Amino acid sequence: MTVTVTNARPTTALREARVPEGGMHEGARTLRRLPDGWRERPYEHFELVPQACTIGAEVRGVDLSRPVGAALREELNRALLEWKVLFFRAQHLTSDQQRHFARHWGELETNPLLARGTDEEVVLFDKGDGATPTFENVWHADVTFRERPALGAVLQLREVPPSGGDTMWADMAAAYDNLPQEVKDRIDGATAVHDYIPGFARFYGPERLAPFQDLFPPVEHPVVRRHPETGRRMLFVNTSFTTRITGMEREESDRLLRYLFQQAHVPEYQVRFRWQPGDVAFWDNRATQHYAVNDYGPHRRVAERVAIAGDRPF
Numbered sequence: 001m002t003v004t005v006t007n008a009r010p011t012t013a014l015r016e017a018r019v020p021e022g023g024m025h026e027g028a029r030t031l032r033r034l035p036d037g038w039r040e041r042p043y044e045h046f047e048l049v050p051q052a053c054t055i056g057a058e059v060r061g062v063d064l065s066r067p068v069g070a071a072l073r074e075e076l077n078r079a080l081l082e083w084k085v086l087f088f089r090a091q092h093l094t095s096d097q098q099r100h101f102a103r104h105w106g107e108l109e110t111n112p113l114l115a116r117g118t119d120e121e122v123v124l125f126d127k128g129d130g131a132t133p134t135f136e137n138v139w140h141a142d143v144t145f146r147e148r149p150a151l152g153a154v155l156q157l158r159e160v161p162p163s164g165g166d167t168m169w170a171d172m173a174a175a176y177d178n179l180p181q182e183v184k185d186r187i188d189g190a191t192a193v194h195d196y197i198p199g200f201a202r203f204y205g206p207e208r209l210a211p212f213q214d215l216f217p218p219v220e221h222p223v224v225r226r227h228p229e230t231g232r233r234m235l236f237v238n239t240s241f242t243t244r245i246t247g248m249e250r251e252e253s254d255r256l257l258r259y260l261f262q263q264a265h266v267p268e269y270q271v272r273f274r275w276q277p278g279d280v281a282f283w284d285n286r287a288t289q290h291y292a293v294n295d296y297g298p299h300r301r302v303a304e305r306v307a308i309a310g311d312r313p314f
């Protein structure tokens with residue numbers, strides 16, 4: 001697949017652009033939570049308790065096992081767009097209730113790579129028994145190797161280790177906002193290749209991966225995507241699945257991607273959630289990356305996730 005990159009620049013210009021080697025720059029950061037033109041408005045159907053500056057809020061007073069009417073759905077969606085990750089304590093949903101809640105945001109995504117048995121909608125993560133490797137402790141957005149990566153996901157923890165096992169999320173709109181202007185100039189309008197192989201080859205052998213090559217051929221997405229509901233620009237490359245920037249020499253692409261991947265590591269863009277059994281997190285996969293902290297072995301951590309099908313990034 002070949003895509004013309006309209007803002008591709010000569011090699012020398014790319015080398016000359018100053019990309020901080022450590023991936024981070026110190027000093028003030030722009031931490032803007034609301035999209036342009038949005039104003040602060042109260043929530044009427046629940047209490048919302050912020051967990052960080054731009055990302056992550058606990059929603060109190062909503063029982064996700066009960067029907068979600070249009071007005072509540074609307075307000076939860078606004079909260080999701082404004083906070084990017086919502087937390088709901090002690091919900092203890094059945095798998096069907098979890099699916100039912102997620103379907104208010106669209107069709108559920110099936111994931112044959114992660115499915116166990118015949119249920120391709122509910123992905124079970126059962127980790128810490130010493131037998132199953134954990135592979136979610138790398139910053140990533142889910143399934144960006146698909147032409148239409150997931151809109152979002154609803155994750156519930158069924159079993160929680162005595163300590164650890166937190167999940168972290170990073171705000172990729174804040175990550176974009178804080179890029180140096182010369183980096184923005186280089187990546188606005190550029191596309192990058194996403195491929196499931198590098199992300200999954202760490203824990204599946206070639207024989208397990210091969211059957212999916214026709215199903216998930218490498219795909220190109222914009223390096224900076226616009227949020228389909230808010231119009232906000234967001235950095236959209238991740239360590240697990242983004243392999244190269246289109247039309248750029250390998251060495252330069254690697255260097256720039258390394259720098260861009262590092263942006264998810266900046267603490268000011270992050271929220272970290274400490275789970276209790278039955279807690280639910282609902283995240284906007286278009287606007288965030290996440291990282292499952294792997295610090296609880298040999299204890300068990302059991303989670304179920306459903307994902308909502310998304311649209312093609314632009």
Ligand SMILES: [Fe+2]
Pocket residue numbers: 136140141142290
């Ligand atoms: Fe994930």
